[in-house]
Amino acid sequence: MKKTLFLTSAIAVILLGAIPAEAQTNTSAEGVSSANQALLARIEKLEAELIALRTSVQQSAQTASAAKETAQNAAKTVRTVQKLAKAGAAGAYSGAPSDAKWHLAGYADVGFVGGDMPGQDSFVTGKFNPGFHFQYKDLLIFESELEFSTTSDGATTTELEYSQFDIPINDYVTLVAGKYLSPIGQFQERLHPSWINRIQGAPAGFGHDGVQPTSDTGVQLRGTVPVGKTRLTYTVALGNGPQTTFEGGVKLEGVGNDDNSNKSLGGRLGFFALPYLELGGSYLTGKVSGYAPPVGHEEAPVTIAADVPVGSFAQDNARYTLWGMDAAYTKGALAARFEYLNSHRAAFFSPTADAPAGIFLPRLGMKAWYGQASYRMSNVGSSDFIHNLEPVVRYGEFRITGHDVLREENAQNRFNVGLNYWLAPTIVTKAGLEWRDFKVAGVPSETLYQFQIAYGF
Amino acid sequence: MKTMKNNRFWIGSTLVITMLVFAPLAVAGQDSASSKAKKADPMQVVRGAKAWKNNCGRCHNLRSPKELTDEEWDVSVTHMRIRANLLPLEADDIKAFLKASN
Numbered sequence: 127m128k129k130t131l132f133l134t135s136a137i138a139v140i141l142l143g144a145i146p147a148e149a150q151t152n153t154s155a156e157g158v159s160s161a162n163q164a165l166l167a168r169i170e171k172l173e174a175e176l177i178a179l180r181t182s183v184q185q186s187a188q189t190a191s192a193a194k195e196t197a198q199n200a201a202k203t204v205r206t207v208q209k210l211a212k213a214g215a216a217g218a219y220s221g222a223p224s225d226a227k228w229h230l231a232g233y234a235d236v237g238f239v240g241g242d243m244p245g246q247d248s249f250v251t252g253k254f255n256p257g258f259h260f261q262y263k264d265l266l267i268f269e270s271e272l273e274f275s276t277t278s279d280g281a282t283t284t285e286l287e288y289s290q291f292d293i294p295i296n297d298y299v300t301l302v303a304g305k306y307l308s309p310i311g312q313f314q315e316r317l318h319p320s321w322i323n324r325i326q327g328a329p330a331g332f333g334h335d336g337v338q339p340t341s342d343t344g345v346q347l348r349g350t351v352p353v354g355k356t357r358l359t360y361t362v363a364l365g366n367g368p369q370t371t372f373e374g375g376v377k378l379e380g381v382g383n384d385d386n387s388n389k390s391l392g393g394r395l396g397f398f399a400l401p402y403l404e405l406g407g408s409y410l411t412g413k414v415s416g417y418a419p420p421v422g423h424e425e426a427p428v429t430i431a432a433d434v435p436v437g438s439f440a441q442d443n444a445r446y447t448l449w450g451m452d453a454a455y456t457k458g459a460l461a462a463r464f465e466y467l468n469s470h471r472a473a474f475f476s477p478t479a480d481a482p483a484g485i486f487l488p489r490l491g492m493k494a495w496y497g498q499a500s501y502r503m504s505n506v507g508s509s510d511f512i513h514n515l516e517p518v519v520r521y522g523e524f525r526i527t528g529h530d531v532l533r534e535e536n537a538q539n540r541f542n543v544g545l546n547y548w549l550a551p552t553i554v555t556k557a558g559l560e561w562r563d564f565k566v567a568g569v570p571s572e573t574l575y576q577f578q579i580a581y582g583f
Numbered sequence: 584m585k586t587m588k589n590n591r592f593w594i595g596s597t598l599v600i601t602m603l604v605f606a607p608l609a610v611a612g613q614d615s616a617s618s619k620a621k622k623a624d625p626m627q628v629v630r631g632a633k634a635w636k637n638n639c640g641r642c643h644n645l646r647s648p649k650e651l652t653d654e655e656w657d658v659s660v661t662h663m664r665i666r667a668n669l670l671p672l673e674a675d676d677i678k679a680f681l682k683a684s685n
Binding site: 224227228229231259260261264267269292294297298300302315316317321322348349350352357359360361396401402404454456548551552582 | 637640641642643644645646647650651654655657658659661662664665666667668669670671672
């Protein structure tokens with residue numbers, strides 16, 4: 127009985143459990159189909175997300191790999207730089223610089239010049255003067271400067287300003303050989319570069335065709351000798367010397383050969399009376415011969431008409447002598463300078479192909495002087511603009527006797543006033559007025575307006 | 584012929600006078616320079632600054648020490664030693680100052 131009851135109960139329970147399941151299956155057949163589709167869609171969506179995620183992970187891995195490679199390269203570069211810096215520092219501190227060293231220097235300028243004479247208003251290209259210094263240990267230094275400029279007809283001119291070897295012999299003597307700037311006076315050797323010169327041009331008589339020699343070719347001995355608390359500076363020069371020009375004047379530029387085998391001897395002695403006051407004296411002597419025309423230009427020199435009997439003066443050559451003195455006071459913001467030069471060439475007969483007995487050239491005398499003062503307003507007020515200003519004034523005279531053409535072209539009183547503005551210690555803008563009062567009847571005076579920017583590098 | 588003789592006289596005279604005047608100075612100069620160069624001098628930069636101001640500013644504005652590298656200052660100051668007739672020790676002081684300041 128109990129067995130029957132148990133079996134009956136079990137069957138009932140099974141039936142009771144099966145009836146609802148069967149009923150549910152039957153009632154939701156359509157719902158199952160839509161759920162499957164939703165499930166499939168979700169699965170597809172998940173698969174798509176998985177693919178996207180996988181792609182992203184791969185890209186991240188590639189990026190990470192590239193970043194790692196970049197970092198490795200950077201680290202390698204840093205190690206290389208550190209190694210080079212260490213080697214450089216070791217070299218620098220070991221006191222082992224190169225045996226051969228060089229330095230590029232020089233200066234350049236451009237400007238504008240206007241005036242009260244017709245056709246005087248022009249932009250001027252100015253000059254470009256690169257300078258080269260090559261030094262080998264402490265044995266010698268070779269230095270040279272070129273000058274490039276543009277002529278009024280557009281041509282470019284190139285000149286070798288100087289080209290010299292400097293060989294220090296000891297503390298007090300240096301041997302200079304080659305083409306060098308004239309050591310006569312101060313202007314040509316020290317002050318003529320446009321970033322140093324406080325006014326746009328040279329003083330009258332101190333530029334080309336003046337009494338101031340520009341350069342010479344030969345040898346110099348120069349240096350400094352201490353004298354108590356001060357010192358004496360000297361330059362002794364032996365060069366090819368002056369020559370006679372086509373116009374019958376005296377050429378005072380370094381030439382490549384000596385036309386008369388007579389060397390000029392000259393130089394300058396300088397003395398510091400005070401640390402800021404330098405006094406100097408210069409001297410030059412040599413002989414000039416008659417004008418030697420270049421090959422293909424066998425014209426006679428410009429005749430200086432004079433009825434002088436042949437034989438009454440020297441034939442073929444004449445003595446040329448120059449002397450001068452200079453002073454420079456440079457203390458603080460004030461710089462005052464003075465120079466005087468006086469030269470003469472004796473009268474002589476300059477022989478030519480047409481006149482073997484010679485064309486008479488009278489005694490030629492030239493003298494020039496200038497005084498200049500400039501004041502940098504670095505202690506005036508508190509404005510930087512004012513501090514960079516520098517007013518300047520210069521007056522000079524140039525006189526010539528014994529050559530009418532040269533005298534008409536060059537003899538004058540020259541007065542300059544100007545105002546400079548320093549953009550940097552080696553960059554200056556200049557604005558100035560120049561009055562030229564020619565000392566020959568009939569030659570009109572001139573007024574020039576000058577602007578210039580100059581850079582020393 | 585006379586010109587050539589005269590020329591030789593000038594050249595010879597100049598060389599002889601130069602040797603007589605400067606030979607003793609040359610020996611003295613080498614001794615002083617070499618002995619002083621061996622000693623490190625902490626005041627060199629100070630002296631250099633003063634020499635830089637007094638000598639370089641005589642003709643032109645003072646360049647900033649930062650304009651050139653050490654090696655360029657070596658060459659530039661050697662060039663100016665010749666041009667401005669500076670004593671070698673003075674030039675060394677100026678170099679030391681410029682290199683310490685660039």
